[in-house]
Amino acid sequence: MSAATTRSRTPDRLCAEAVDLARAAAEEVAAPGVVGEHVGLVSEGDRVVTHFFECKEPGYRGWRWATTVARASRAKVVTLDETVLLPGSDALLAPEWVPWSERLRPGDMGPGDLLPTDADDLRLEPGFSGEEEPPPNSAVSEEMAELVEAEDAEVAGGPPASLPVAPLRGSISAVAEELGMRRARVLSRYGLHVAADRWEEAYGPKTPMAQAAPATCMSCGFLNPIGGSLGQAFGVCANEFSPADGRVVSLAYGCGGHSEAAVMPKPPRPAPPVIDETKVEPFPLRPAPDSGSVSVTADESAAELGHS
16 A cells, blocks of 8 residues: 555544534535534545535435535645535435436326427337339339429429429329328337237236126127237227226227127036935834844744843
8 A cells, every 4th residue: 555545545634623614614605504513524635634514404314514625735724625515325315317208107298298209219110111212113203203294394384493392293202192101100010019018918818807807809899990910909999888998908808898798608507416305215213123144033022021
């Protein structure tokens, strides 16, 4: 261990004794009556010491006023460096800041709120692929584009280049818009899986409601099918008495509001045991004379005495 390291860990005597100077500096920065008792000091380096004072400010439990003092080499006068309010080991701190995109939860949006999506959002992908320039063998080739430009010139009174806003006829985006496919981005495979997992967790076959249901939504008349690839596993419930009314439900989900719940055959029950109460079964109070291993005696006197 070097001598410089040893000196930096040992508080300077004059700086350590400057408690009154440090307290006065802390009281000048803080409000009156907020600086409490001196709770310790720490050496920050050669002839640099930080004094800590208890903070009595309401709402700052565990915080401490820290005043750093220093002394020049071979000088006997201690000067003030800075005074700050620092949290201690048991200080009450605010939670770590989280970006708004991670704090947002379903249902947080209200009327008038706008939720922007990132350009590289994994849930979305381009709605169409390819460049704006059509391939040579397409319906909007160069020859078709020239005819369209000439037609626009006749209608608009001039070539498209001389117009303030050039017509978009003949481009892939214009054709897609006419066909009803003018969406810049659509759900990606990742976006489809995320939505399916979320809907499956809320209204899927593993929910307690589905476990106690008489049948699944696949056979329910209140199920409104949806289009797209998600329509193979999900639909929209249209039963106003169902807990999933207006929600996207899994086809394996179910509830007590099934359209055929009242007419579904009940599970078969085992037949009760049959007891014939019309037949009388004799039960002798005494055993038959010939049921024993000893033969019946013919002596009546012995029989009266109970001897066999």
